[in-house]
Amino acid sequence: MNITIQETVRLARKLTCAALLSLASGCTTPGGAEPQAEGLPRLCEVYAHDFRIGVAFGQGLLDSSDKATRTLAETQFNAFTPENEMKWGSIHPKEGTYNYAPADALVAFAEQHHMAVTGHALVWHRESPDWIFQDADGKPATRETVLLRLREHMRAVMGHYRGRIRGWDVVNEAVSEKDGEWLRDSPWLHALGEDYVETAFRLAREADPDAQLYYNDYNLEQPVKRDKAVLLIKRLQEKGVHIDGIGLQGHFTLQSVNTDEVAKSIETFSAMGLRVNISELDMRLYAYGDEENRYPNGAPPELLAEQAEKYAALFRVFVAHKSAIDRLTFWGVHDGLSWTNYDPVKRPDYPLLFDRDGSPKPAFQAVVSR
Numbered sequence: 001m002n003i004t005i006q007e008t009v010r011l012a013r014k015l016t017c018a019a020l021l022s023l024a025s026g027c028t029t030p031g032g033a034e035p036q037a038e039g040l041p042r043l044c045e046v047y048a049h050d051f052r053i054g055v056a057f058g059q060g061l062l063d064s065s066d067k068a069t070r071t072l073a074e075t076q077f078n079a080f081t082p083e084n085e086m087k088w089g090s091i092h093p094k095e096g097t098y099n100y101a102p103a104d105a106l107v108a109f110a111e112q113h114h115m116a117v118t119g120h121a122l123v124w125h126r127e128s129p130d131w132i133f134q135d136a137d138g139k140p141a142t143r144e145t146v147l148l149r150l151r152e153h154m155r156a157v158m159g160h161y162r163g164r165i166r167g168w169d170v171v172n173e174a175v176s177e178k179d180g181e182w183l184r185d186s187p188w189l190h191a192l193g194e195d196y197v198e199t200a201f202r203l204a205r206e207a208d209p210d211a212q213l214y215y216n217d218y219n220l221e222q223p224v225k226r227d228k229a230v231l232l233i234k235r236l237q238e239k240g241v242h243i244d245g246i247g248l249q250g251h252f253t254l255q256s257v258n259t260d261e262v263a264k265s266i267e268t269f270s271a272m273g274l275r276v277n278i279s280e281l282d283m284r285l286y287a288y289g290d291e292e293n294r295y296p297n298g299a300p301p302e303l304l305a306e307q308a309e310k311y312a313a314l315f316r317v318f319v320a321h322k323s324a325i326d327r328l329t330f331w332g333v334h335d336g337l338s339w340t341n342y343d344p345v346k347r348p349d350y351p352l353l354f355d356r357d358g359s360p361k362p363a364f365q366a367v368v369s370r
């Protein structure tokens with residue numbers, strides 16, 4: 001959908017006050033670069049009064065010749081999360097071996113363009129190499145050995161970026177969705193027991209006392225999983241464990257958006273004294289469990305219109321709760337760079353605000369129109 005001259009003028013008038021806050025919020029236009037489309041509003045300016053607007057991408061974007069997408073990333077957003085480069089399997093693939101270069105390049109890019117950085121993720125059941133949990137003979141390592149490795153990892157990685165990273169997703173996706181199961185069955189649970197989440201937060205606090213520490217998970221707008229996360233965090237707080245905030249991932253489908261439950265989750269966690277991040281936002285066109293390649297040649301206009309309406313409804317909830325929210329991060333710059341193109345199966349999907357060419361979709365116009 002193209003933005004008309006009249007719409008551009010109207011949006012420009014609305015953005016005047018937000019533009020005055022752009023420097024304070026970190027929403028700058030580095031090196032004199034212009035937004036990708038002439039007259040295109042900038043998300044980080046539109047929401048400068050409300051919360052930071054972030055994006056996740058990987059080193060591949062920096063290595064590519066796609067200057068237009070890089071320009072989109074650096075002009076539309078004022079927060080950044082490395083998509084994979086700080087996960088354990090990438091940054092610490094072998095014992096005693098650290099691969100900082102890809103993450104270093106991303107952090108430097110974010111700093112150059114005044115984007116606040118969130119580290120993602122220190123402890124996750126995926127991207128945790130087998131060697132963490134094994135001894136030299138390939139047998140299960142002792143609890144003490146795994147604890148030492150976790151402490152060393154925290155000190156090394158968080159120490160490497162101390163003073164440069166605003167906050168960390170300390171534990172990712174620990175809560176189970178299964179009936180009758182509280183914490184997810186994972187190698188961390190097997191190696192350290194139910195207190196592994198507590199241990200991870202204590203070690204993170206020890207490694208960088210100045211960083212904000214977050215618990216991050218998906219489907220926390222669903223009542224059963226939300227209640228389990230509430231129980232987890234209450235237990236941490238009762239034990240005096242330092243935790244600053246929670247990441248509500250926000251991996252929605254067209255069919256799954258429930259703004260009432262999203263609002264309830266924000267209110268619930270905020271009432272517990274936590275800051276809220278909408279940490280991995282996207283909205284796929286496919287329903288959960290649908291593995292057909294239904295839209296190989298582009299998304300139907302009626303689905304893009306529905307997506308725009310639902311993004312707008314979500315943003316109304318976010319703005320209504322802006323006092324509780326620090327950051328909202330899209331998981332990908334545009335549709336072509338979304339993980340939903342290959343999970344659960346390889347096929348084109350259309351979950352973000354910009355299409356594969358970096359052009360604004362109806363969802364973008366709906367979001368910036370407020």
